[in-house]
Amino acid sequence: MTTDEQRATPLTPVLSRYWDAPRSWTLETYRAHAGYRALPKALRMQPDEVIATVKDSGLRGRGGAGFPTGMKWGFIPQDDPAKPHYLVVNADESEPGTCKDIPLMLATPHTLIEGIIIAAYAIRAAHAFVYLRGEVLPVLRRMQYAVDEAYAAGYLGHDILGSGYDLDLIVHAGAGAYICGEETALLDSLEGRRGQPRLRPPFPAVAGLYACPTVVNNVESIASVPAILRNGVDWFRTMGSEKSPGFTLYSLSGHVTTPGQYEAPLGITLRELLGYAGGMRAGHELKFWTPGGSSTPLFTAEHLDVPLDYEGVGAAGSMLGTKALQCFDDTTCVARAVLRWTEFYAHESCGKCTPCREGTYWLVQLLQRLEAGRGTEADLDKLLDIADNINGKSFCALGDGAASPIVSSLKYFRDEYVDHLRQGGCPFDPARSTVWAPARLPEGAR
Structure with a gap:
């Protein structure tokens, strides 16, 4: 799609522009859609030039925090040639409601692979890993198939496109833990240990995988790089806002x-x-x-x-x-939805730190009581008190994530929690289902 075409519509199909093409996952289809045209350009540049280009584009991490991607690459120290550098792609898509990396890898895995090669070249890494959820076996197989195609075509392995640059890419199947979406827990899992967050500093850029300098990026972040190299920084900045371009x-x-x-x-x-x-x-x-x-x-x-x-x-x-x-x-019970999310976080807590391990457990107990109409209004304040003791005090962001929907739901829907107490149960439906009957509720039942 040209720049003029991009500007003609509010939607911008770049990563998804040929998801519906026949056999979109193959190397042949990817090449037919300008695939692997950014890679030769990147290999003709100095690694620092590639990093500078990504910095200038303003690309921000698409995995959650929005940290500038080029800046993260620039943190890799270059003063110790004895320590190898590693690139790790976080494909452990676990956040409830999130479903973008999985379809991207399923439909166009070579977009990610080309981005990996460019990113690894920029940070001077000879080994890269894709950490993928083991439950999504079709995606795992498709990624491995694409990696095999890339090796056969000379895009991976020794002396890539005659540039003298070598890169090996490994697709690693995780064991299915939400906590492994946190980058340091992911690194521990990749090393064969139980996935638990590490104390920082040192940060992964200094001591990451195997205690060596490591960049951990989200799938979408890396997959966005080839389009930037191919079309230019100015093209990328025609989309989005000044501080959040693209x-x-x-x-x-x-x-x-x-x-x-x-x-x-x-x-x-x-x-x-x-x-x-x-x-x-x-x-x-x-x-x-x-x-x-x-x-x-x-x-x-x-x-x-x-x-x-x-x-x-x-x-x-x-x-x-x-x-x-x-x-x-308007048919959804806020208390029930928040309870379901909190049960998820309590189940997925790795238990390493006390605020998250104990706090999420007690949040569930209180929410279950409130949702069933057996609590008191004092329990609402107790929820906020526990959330405050978790937020910002847990080892990683899982605790913060568990507290967020509770605090915000009480901010906007405190009256609905109170209605549960006054009516002795859920005012929406006695079946306690998150998705209620499709018909509108009768007047007075709210």
Whole structure:
């Protein structure tokens, strides 16, 4: 797609532009869509030039925190040639509501592979790893098939395209733990140990995989690099905002007419995306939604016009995170939805630190009691007290993620929690289901 075509529509199909092509995952199809044209250009540049290009583009990590990708690459120390450098791609997509990296690897794995080669060359790494969830076996097989194709074509292995650069790429199957989405826990798992977060410093850029300098990047972050090298920094910056430039994949799910992946410039609003998705399901209205997965503070219908970039969402009181836009309509019980999320975090806590291990357990106990209508209003304050003792005090961000939906739901829907107590149970439906009957509730049942 040309630059003019990109500007002609609010949506920007770059990563997803040929997901629907026949056999889109093959090397032949990728080459037919300008695949591996950025790699020769990158190999003709000095590694530091590649890093500078990615820095100038303003590409920010697409895995959650939004840290500048080029800056992360630049942190790798170059003063100790005895220590090898490693590139690790975090493909352990675990955040509830997030589904962008898995379809990307399933549909166009060579986009990721070309990005890996360029990134590894830039940080002077001879070995790269893709850490992928072991449960998604079809994706694992497709990634391995694409890696084999890349080796056979001379894009991986020894003396890539006659440049003198060598790179080996390994696809590693994780054992299925949410905590391994945290980069240091991922590194421990990759080394064969139990996945638990490490104390920092030292940071992975100094002592990561096998205690060597390591860059850990999200799938979408790395997959965005070839397009930047191929089309240029100015092209990339025509999309998005000044501080959050470029395109990204938004995962739209829940009670929407057409859920799915919507690739658009950073800064688009949920109102615009819902327009493309056909709006909320017929006869219902948006009640609350997550801008970046269940670990980010909730938004309500009043936030429909918040720009979905890192600055806009942050200024409104949440985080863009993984751009997992879970939309819930007026038939959803907030207390029940938050309980389900909290049960997930309590189950997935690695137990290494006390605030998260004990805090998530007690959050579940209180929420179960409140949702069943057996608690007291004092329990609401106790929820906030426990969340405060977790937030910012746990070893990694899992604890913060568990606290976020609780604090934000009490901010916007405290009255609904109180209704559970006054009515002795859920005011929506006695079946205690997150998704209630499709008909509107009768007047007075709210």
